[in-house]
Amino acid sequence: MTADRPGDRLTVRKTFKLYIGGAFPRSESGRSFVVRDAEGRFWANAAQASRKDARDAVVAARTAQPGWAARAPYLRGQVLYRVAEVLEGRKAQFAAEVGRGEGLAAPRAEEVVDAAIDRWVWYAGWADKVGQVLGGANPVAGPYFNLSTPEPTGVVAVVAPQESSLLGLVSVVAPVVATGNTVVVIASERVPLPAVTLAEVLATSDVPGGVVNLLTGRVAEIAPWLASHLDVDALDLTGAGGADSDEPTGQLAGELEAAAAENLKRVRRPPVVPEDWTADPGMDRLRWTLEIKTVWHPVGV
Amino acid sequence: MTTTSTAPLGDITGSEAALRGFLAGLPGVDQVGAEARAAMLASRSVKTSAKSYAVDLAISMIDLTTLEGADTAGKVRALAAKALRPDPSDPGCPSVAAVCVYPDLAGTARAALGNSTGHSRVQVASVATAFPSGRASLETKLRDTAEAVAAGADEIDMVIDRGAFLSGHEGRVLDEIVAVKQACRGPGAGRGGEVHLKVILETGELGTYDNVRRASWLAMLAGADFIKTSTGKVQPAATLPVTLVMLEAVRDFRAATGRQVGVKAAGGIRASKDAVRYLVMVNEVTGGDWLDPRWFRFGASGLLNDLLLQRQKLATGHYSGPDHVTLD
Numbered sequence: 001m002t003a004d005r006p007g008d009r010l011t012v013r014k015t016f017k018l019y020i021g022g023a024f025p026r027s028e029s030g031r032s033f034v035v036r037d038a039e040g041r042f043w044a045n046a047a048q049a050s051r052k053d054a055r056d057a058v059v060a061a062r063t064a065q066p067g068w069a070a071r072a073p074y075l076r077g078q079v080l081y082r083v084a085e086v087l088e089g090r091k092a093q094f095a096a097e098v099g100r101g102e103g104l105a106a107p108r109a110e111e112v113v114d115a116a117i118d119r120w121v122w123y124a125g126w127a128d129k130v131g132q133v134l135g136g137a138n139p140v141a142g143p144y145f146n147l148s149t150p151e152p153t154g155v156v157a158v159v160a161p162q163e164s165s166l167l168g169l170v171s172v173v174a175p176v177v178a179t180g181n182t183v184v185v186i187a188s189e190r191v192p193l194p195a196v197t198l199a200e201v202l203a204t205s206d207v208p209g210g211v212v213n214l215l216t217g218r219v220a221e222i223a224p225w226l227a228s229h230l231d232v233d234a235l236d237l238t239g240a241g242g243a244d245s246d247e248p249t250g251q252l253a254g255e256l257e258a259a260a261a262e263n264l265k266r267v268r269r270p271p272v273v274p275e276d277w278t279a280d281p282g283m284d285r286l287r288w289t290l291e292i293k294t295v296w297h298p299v300g301v
Numbered sequence: 302m303t304t305t306s307t308a309p310l311g312d313i314t315g316s317e318a319a320l321r322g323f324l325a326g327l328p329g330v331d332q333v334g335a336e337a338r339a340a341m342l343a344s345r346s347v348k349t350s351a352k353s354y355a356v357d358l359a360i361s362m363i364d365l366t367t368l369e370g371a372d373t374a375g376k377v378r379a380l381a382a383k384a385l386r387p388d389p390s391d392p393g394c395p396s397v398a399a400v401c402v403y404p405d406l407a408g409t410a411r412a413a414l415g416n417s418t419g420h421s422r423v424q425v426a427s428v429a430t431a432f433p434s435g436r437a438s439l440e441t442k443l444r445d446t447a448e449a450v451a452a453g454a455d456e457i458d459m460v461i462d463r464g465a466f467l468s469g470h471e472g473r474v475l476d477e478i479v480a481v482k483q484a485c486r487g488p489g490a491g492r493g494g495e496v497h498l499k500v501i502l503e504t505g506e507l508g509t510y511d512n513v514r515r516a517s518w519l520a521m522l523a524g525a526d527f528i529k530t531s532t533g534k535v536q537p538a539a540t541l542p543v544t545l546v547m548l549e550a551v552r553d554f555r556a557a558t559g560r561q562v563g564v565k566a567a568g569g570i571r572a573s574k575d576a577v578r579y580l581v582m583v584n585e586v587t588g589g590d591w592l593d594p595r596w597f598r599f600g601a602s603g604l605l606n607d608l609l610l611q612r613q614k615l616a617t618g619h620y621s622g623p624d625h626v627t628l629d
Contacts, residue, residue: 004500058620061624062623228620229619229620229622230619230621230622230623230624231623231624232622259619262619263622
């Protein structure tokens with residue numbers, strides 16, 4: 001068949017897939033779910049991750065973690081800055097997706113995307129400064145050097161905010177990876193597509209595969225497997241309950257926190273009042289996935 | 302399915318010409334068919350209670366192996382402790398089948414595993430005959446074997462002379478296996494009877510499935526108790542199609558002679574899923590008679606940890622992590 005008029009093209013539809021270990025697999029389960037835009041119209045089908053996708057993502061994150069943490073902080077900062085550069089180039093696409101998903105008018109959507117890119121740059125800058133701010137030489141009464149160094153907690157599972165699909169996502173993921181952790185993130189259930197596009201940006205910048213792993217699907221289905229997984233070191237429940245979720249009762253978040261207690265994961269509870277993602281984030285999200293190691297060393301003669 | 306002639310096998314090993322004629326007369330392997338069948342069997346899904354059974358069976362079939370230049374007595378003792386109780390937090394976890402070491406450490410392994418006899422005894426397997434290359438004189442190989450047997454090895458893993466096999470000297474390969482088998486009956490092997498001989502074909506160096514089939518028959522005719530895929534030092538090591546060909550050979554050999562020979566898949570098997578695939582294939586090709594540590598083994602080191610993680614997942618209902626098994 002030929003097109004009748006110039007410009008009559010076959011539609012090239014995009015497959016929205018998961019991002020695990022630097023690759024874009026479909027869900028192991030073969031499932032997908034319908035994503036609707038802010039007005040409730042059909043938008044696309046996205047991969048619906050299963051517990052096995054979550055498991056594979058944790059394996060990928062664990063494999064990548066020592067190498068990512070071993071990179072010099074300055075290099076990590078450069079790599080993350082590169083992500084912001086690529087984000088900048090795809091601003092129009094992000095603005096369109098965020099606008100359609102969150103129901104924002106074009107100028108407002110562009111503002112949100114700008115804020116997300118600025119947020120990424122801000123956290124990239126922190127990569128080689130966290131050590132000086134949170135660590136350092138401690139004064140002690142004795143002939144010892146006493147040095148504190150922040151070290152990454154390890155593999156962090158994050159339930160991203162449900163409402164703010166890009167700015168919120170960037171605000172919870174960037175601080176975690178900037179300090180040398182690797183992350184498995186469950187994207188916003190209702191607006192997952194900007195997250196998939198962000199994964200494409202991560203795959204085409206210099207971030208090693210497995211540092212950020214992104215799952216789309218049902219939070220209530222995937223999150224319990226991450227919460228009880230013994231190889232996950234910390235759990236961010238920002239989008240799993242309370243003010244930034246679809247489930248304000250907090251029952252799911254409570255269950256996840258209980259499951260996380262099995263191997264004493266660090267848990268970040270859902271916010272009580274909705275977070276203002278446009279506000280100055282401070283160092284809070286940088287600090288919570290860091291372990292302070294303090295060493296004593298005798299002063300020489 | 303292959304059918305092999307059941308002509309009297311007694312005369313075959315009498316002369317090199319007869320042997321060569323017999324091996325050349327073995328039907329060729331349909332390479333595409335073998336690979337397709339292996340791939341098809343690998344697609345079986347094994348879940349819940351069947352998976353739990355398969356994981357425990359696979360653990361009990363492992364030859365827990367350390368074959369490094371850097372091996373120490375301490376490492377072998379640690380491995381032996383793990384072999385006896387792979388998961389110390391769960392007394393229901395079965396022991397592995399054997400610990401596989403170099404000959405000079407066989408005594409250490411024997412001492413660490415204790416001298417208990419009976420069915421649950423963890424065996425000491427020792428590689429021998431100038432492992433892994435097999436390039437030494439026959440005297441050296443026999444001496445190597447005798448020392449391992451004297452040190453307390455229950456099983457000897459010998460390598461065949463691939464150079465001789467590939468250049469058409471099948472008779473020399475046969476004579477060597479016969480001689481090593483004889484050495485396995487030597488002094489020191491009195492405890493608990495005869496020392497079992499596993500013959501490593503090193504299929505990665507044989508090149509074709511036809512050669513794998515011929516080498517399998519050659520080893521079995523020479524008196525091997527087990528045929529083993531690989532040393533683990535050559536890539537590719539054990540693969541599903543190669544193991545399929547060897548399983549067909551032991552099945553046909555039992556049909557022809559009445560003697561059952563075991564198979565050991567060694568090298569490159571790291572995930573529980575792979576191990577379960579091998580078990581499915583054993584069941585489909587040879588039948589349930591071989592689904593026993595006496596007749597099928599895995600030569601592996603990392604595989605055990607993955608099986609233990611699966612076992613913990615099945616027991617607790619949540620995923621475990623590498624922090625919950627030993628570092629080897």
